[in-house]
Amino acid sequence: xxxxxxxxxxxxxxxxxxxxxxxxxxxxxxxxxxxxxxxxxxxxxxxxxxxxxxxxxxxxxxxxxxxxxxxxxxxxxxxxxxxxxxxxxxxxxxxxxxxxxxxxxxxxxxxxxxxxxxxxxxxxxxxxxxxxxxxxxxxxxxxxxxxxxxxxxxxxxxxxxxx
Amino acid sequence: xxxxxxxxxxxxxxxxxxxxxxxxxxxxxxxxxxxxxxxxxxxxxxxxxxxxxxxxxxxxxxxxxxxxxxxxxxxxxxxxxxxxxxxxxxxxxxxxxxxxxxxxxxxxxxxxxxxxxxxxxxxxxxxxxxxxxxxxxxxxxxxxxxxxxxxxxxxxxxxxxxxxxxxxxxxxxxxxxxxxxxxxxxxxxxxxxxxxxxxxxxxxxxxxxxxxxxxxxxxxxxx
Numbered sequence: 001x002x003x004x005x006x007x008x009x010x011x012x013x014x015x016x017x018x019x020x021x022x023x024x025x026x027x028x029x030x031x032x033x034x035x036x037x038x039x040x041x042x043x044x045x046x047x048x049x050x051x052x053x054x055x056x057x058x059x060x061x062x063x064x065x066x067x068x069x070x071x072x073x074x075x076x077x078x079x080x081x082x083x084x085x086x087x088x089x090x091x092x093x094x095x096x097x098x099x100x101x102x103x104x105x106x107x108x109x110x111x112x113x114x115x116x117x118x119x120x121x122x123x124x125x126x127x128x129x130x131x132x133x134x135x136x137x138x139x140x141x142x143x144x145x146x147x148x149x150x151x152x153x154x155x156x157x158x159x160x161x162x163x
Numbered sequence: 164x165x166x167x168x169x170x171x172x173x174x175x176x177x178x179x180x181x182x183x184x185x186x187x188x189x190x191x192x193x194x195x196x197x198x199x200x201x202x203x204x205x206x207x208x209x210x211x212x213x214x215x216x217x218x219x220x221x222x223x224x225x226x227x228x229x230x231x232x233x234x235x236x237x238x239x240x241x242x243x244x245x246x247x248x249x250x251x252x253x254x255x256x257x258x259x260x261x262x263x264x265x266x267x268x269x270x271x272x273x274x275x276x277x278x279x280x281x282x283x284x285x286x287x288x289x290x291x292x293x294x295x296x297x298x299x300x301x302x303x304x305x306x307x308x309x310x311x312x313x314x315x316x317x318x319x320x321x322x323x324x325x326x327x328x329x330x331x332x333x334x335x336x337x338x339x340x341x342x343x344x345x346x347x348x349x350x351x352x353x354x355x356x357x358x359x360x361x362x363x364x365x366x367x368x369x370x371x372x373x374x375x376x377x378x379x380x381x382x383x384x385x386x
Contacts (some may be wrong), residue, residue, distance in 0.1 A: 029246045029316065048170055056177040060184070066245045069252070071184030078181065082174045111244060119249030121294045121314030128316075 008050070011038065020065055030128055032135035035062055036106055037099055037143065039077055043084045044095060055081045076109045092144045099140035103133035188241075217270065217381055234385040235259055237267075240285070242379065247316040249293040251275075253382055256284040261384055264344045268383040273373035274298070274351045275382055277344045286384070291351065291372050292316055300351055301339040305330050308339050311351060311370060318355060321368035326359060328366060336370050346386075 015034045022031040035058040042051040059074025066073075080102050089098045107129040111119045118125055218236065237253035255261045267275040267288045276290035289296055294314030300321065301308050309324045324330060334354045340347025352372040359366055 023245070049173060052170060052173045052177065056181065059181065067240075067242050068245065069185060069241050069243055070188040071181040072243075074181040074184070075178060078174060078177055082170070085170055111249070113250070116295060119243070119293055120247075120316060124315045 008047075012054070016061065019062070023066055028131070028135075030107075030132040030135065032132070032139045033062075033103070033106065034139065035059075036077065036080070036103065037136055037140050039081050040084060040099055040102060041095070041140075041143065043081050044087075044089050044098070048081075048085050051081045052078065052085075073110070076106055079109070080106060092141075092148075095144060096137050096140050100133045100137045103136040104129045107132045214380075232386060233260070234383050235261060237261075237286070237382050237384050239379045239382060247292045248290050248379070249313070251288045251290060251379065251382075253286050253288060253384065254284065255384060256282045256286050258284050261286045262386070265384050265386045266345050266349065268349065268385070269374040269379070270381055270383065271373070272350065272383075274338060274345065274349045275374045275379070278384065288382070291319060291374075298345065298351065299339045299342040300336045302328075302330050302354070303335040303337055305334070308341070309368070311336065318369040318371055319352065321354070321370050322365060324366045324368055326364060326366055330354060330357065330366065330368065332357060 015038045019034045022034070026032075039051050039055055039058065042054065055077035056074050059072075059077045060070065062068065062073045062077075063070045084098075084102070087098070089095050108118070108125065111125060113119055120128070235255050237255040237259075239251050240254050241252040242248040243250045253261075253267070261278060261281050263278055263281055265278045267277060267290075269275055274291060276288045276293070276296060278286050279289045280287040290313070291298065291311070292313050296311075296313030298311040299308065300311045302321075302324065305328055307324050307328055307330065309321045312320045312322060314320075321336065332354055336351045336354065338345040338347060338349040338351060350373055352370040354368055355371045356369040357366055358368075
């Protein structure tokens, strides 16, 4: 139990560092959401309860670091994680597509205000949601590649030790 | 039974908590920041000095500002979205004399937007980037009147300027004073792109706003 939670804690710190760095120094109108990608991967790896819990925490942290409306990002993260509880996405292509689709959903939900509607107009929303989703998919791709490499190394190590 | 629906329970509890946080934050923005009970706060002196300098600058501007009869200095507490904000929340409300439709200016006296919703001690501002924002403006060089529309970023769209106009890139756009919300002569932005189409009577003009792109910390609210 302890090892798993330490690993998750480490992941969380790395993700938070990356998120803060990209929000402050990334020269683009939109920055990738590392929190969203991490939560999606957590839920797809069957850590559903933990992902739900972390959705709330990361939402609050995201609002704190981005000077947003406290609690709003948490609600969006929770909805997305809850939807993904029912989707078991395996395989790299499926996961990247999933990240792309849910990034668009996250972006649109973030810019929606009841009852006024979207805060930006249609074309701008479309353009920037695509940009945001592309950044996130790219980050997702690198994470998946990294995971595969790590798994292969661990497998090789285990095989070597079992000889 | 409860274990079977644990995900739903976690989801509902957390959604409830998030909604409570959103509500608390929107109502108690100032209460949290200026609470007199909070005596053991860590003070970042450098930040305080920087804030003090900025406020002094604003006070100097306020003394001889030609646009507003009455001004209130507010601090930005929330921005949505983080870049090219369409909506911001300031820490001044009814208690401080803020009313709906008051103009909101940056400390350099550039237009940010107008107040759309006022609470006891906070107010929401619809910025020029908001898709609902439509401002009556005048082009400084040609004195032609048009409507500046938000919703597109990073440039705003200026409509109803006739194709025969001599407007050029770099011309400044000011508020016309014909609307009920904004006093005349507040600088909004400068023209960066002009598109002419033979099929239409009007030019399609893009305006880069002077404010709202970054560094929104203190604002002037006035009428």
